[in-house]
Amino acid sequence: MIKRLVFGSLCFLSLPLFGQVDTSLYQSLQIKEVTIREDAAGLSIDSKSAQLDLNISRTELKKAACCNLSESFETNPSIDVAFTDAVTGTKQIQLFGLAGKYAQIQVEMTPLVRGLLANSGLQFIPGTWVQGIQLTKGIGAVNHGPESMTGQINVELLKPEDLVDAAAAPDSEGRGDVLLNGYFNQGGRFEINEAYGVRLNKKWMISSLGHFSGRQRGTDVNGDGFLDNPLGYQVNGMLRARYFGQNGWEGLYTFHALEDVKQGGQMANAFAPGIGADQLWTSQIKQGRLAFTAKTGWVNPDLPEQSFGSIVQVYSHELGVQMGLPKGTAPSSLYSQLRGIQNGGMAQVLYYHGWGALVQTSALILQHDAYQVGLDRLELGNGRPWVENNVGLSTEWTYQTEERFTAVLGMRVDAHSIAGNQFSPRFHMRWEPWTSHTFRVVAGRGFRMAQPLLEEYGRLASQRFIRWEQYGQVLGGDLLSMESATNMGLSYSHPFMLNYMAGGIQADLHRTQFQRAVIHDFYTPGERSIYPVTIRDWPGSIPLQSISAGISINYNLNKRSELRMAYRYQDLKASYYSDDVNGNGLMTLPVPFVAPHRLMVHYSRSFKGGVVMDVTLQRYGKQAIPGIDPSIRPAIDYAPAFHLLSAQIRHEFKGGDLYIGMENALNVTQSNPIDGAVSPQTSQPLLPSDPYFQSHFDATRIWGPIFGRMLYLGTNIAL
């Protein structure tokens, strides 16, 4: 029972080393206590945790059309998936309307979506590698790091024991010796994934995770001369080794390597013959990562209330971005180049000790990141290198009585080489005054270091002139690029049984208030300004704030069908510099690309013979976007509300499944996603040499789908 407490179901109390969905430790001791069921609810709330934790299982991930982590949230009412831009092809997520970078996104408790990979890291986790996702709404646990402001997302990947044990029980669903996945869609994207595990001996298991995807065939559905999605490929692989030793020792060692290349922009065949590649606006983005992670854990066999764990990770990330016309072919305002290298590492030690109702978990984190950034863009100069070091010490006390009440008080101190000493207190409370009516309260602070230009490199695809005052504002590595926020939240959850069928209601209210924020200001046509707004410099201002309220209901209508409905309201405001002499120099305006009203209905039904159907309807309300009419100040425009409907039918058979689906079935598209791409008179694509293109080109105002209705086909096979 105590071992289960350490590694098992009490998420908040567990040693956060091998992940909270990992119940396979000590499996031989635990067959009676813990059983993993693949057909368990796709989405479930951890009723015992002091945080509002939402667990997303592999079953749920199968409902997502494709392919990687950013898309796997498409059936989840808590997280919004924003739209790709045609240049980077990167989907972003939002939590409480705030960008994904304000949530702490981790892979098995190590950072991935951070620094140079803040923009695209989610794309480097193929959905088929994922064992489960744990989403915490509101500020996260203090021992995981300082960076969580809106929430925390931890992704657990398939571990060697998941793949080896699956081989031992071949009729456990969808698993076997070699797991293969293939996918192809109408937009020309293909994907092949692999997962394979071998038990070497009693102590060691190894496994491999592989991914190859790409797009070789370009499409231009809207006829603007630009590819709808970038061409390119991604090769991504992970080798893992697992050790279970004597006396409570265990280890997990992972090597990760990837390369991703994307080419977008104008297609030569959209223009008259004889137009060469050097006359077209094109983009090339190349990314790479090498990383090694070692995790070691120990549970005192004589005193299981004591355990210890360590994580060591070293990594190297590379980002190269080139956009515009080839250098020198002018106009130079259409050319940008960005080269970044981030070499770094982290080490973390965790210690857990329990005294009955009171448990203490402490952590020490050391982080090192060395950035080298080279720039080549007219108004930005040449870039520079910088180093960030951080030593963080944190501890957390959990007090739990009689399963009805849990309180967690956490404190962390970070000594950061640039941000200075930062203190982040956090508090979580769970109270169940009546059976199955649970209230939770959360409050706390987090901070992060922004790399404003690097984490939004897709926005370089524009003729907007970048305004900045100091390098720290645009590149990072300076106090000017530090962001900090406090988050407060209240939630209620209530599982119920009605007509013998299970259902649940949950409601939450969260306010995220920034003390310091780096603002990306697109509200002046032809310009993009990047500047910090802090409460210290602007007393009484709201640098950036999100107030978000949501309610969701799920109910199993009968043994074969489930209905989920969710509504979320999110009010996002930020302070923008204003030339209005009457104000204090700042204007509070809505943040662009966030729809305040969001609605989702999801219906799932299974049929005899292993056929499962999923239908999801989402409504995005009216959203603010940057305007392009220079006579209106501030230049705010609004994009219309729209619906997205997706459906999937999956046939499960022994040893695998086959699925077919449709995304954006209503064929909703944004007209003219790229400003300046086509002539307003003739509607023909324009070359970058055209003056209209040069004065209007802007691929950063995308608020909706570019590619319309899309059919896809995929299969999972266990050999």
Next chain:
Amino acid sequence: MKPVYALLFLVFSSVSVFAQKKVELRFNTDGVCGMCEKRIESALLDIDGVWTADWTIESHETWVVYNPKKVSELDLQRAVAAVGHDTPLVKAKDEDYAKVHACCKYRDEQVVKAHGG
């Protein structure tokens, strides 16, 4: 808003069974693990007239809610025995028991012991 109506239609088509008559039944069923649970429950859920079913590992008890006009108590237990699990009214045939996975052999004392029982 057409897609909303289509979705509502789907939803209501599955609610039409709300008004059906339902009876609860509990009976003992032999088994040892989570795989057994899944096998027992899906055997019952595949039957028309069964509203919901749950097998509890600790008590070895099957709980089933069904429409007695469509299916009888004996039919339910037959279905469970047909996938290899003994019930009070129907003992699983040896050939059906032989088909259950090695880790689910509840008639084998060694296996029961391995599961902590």
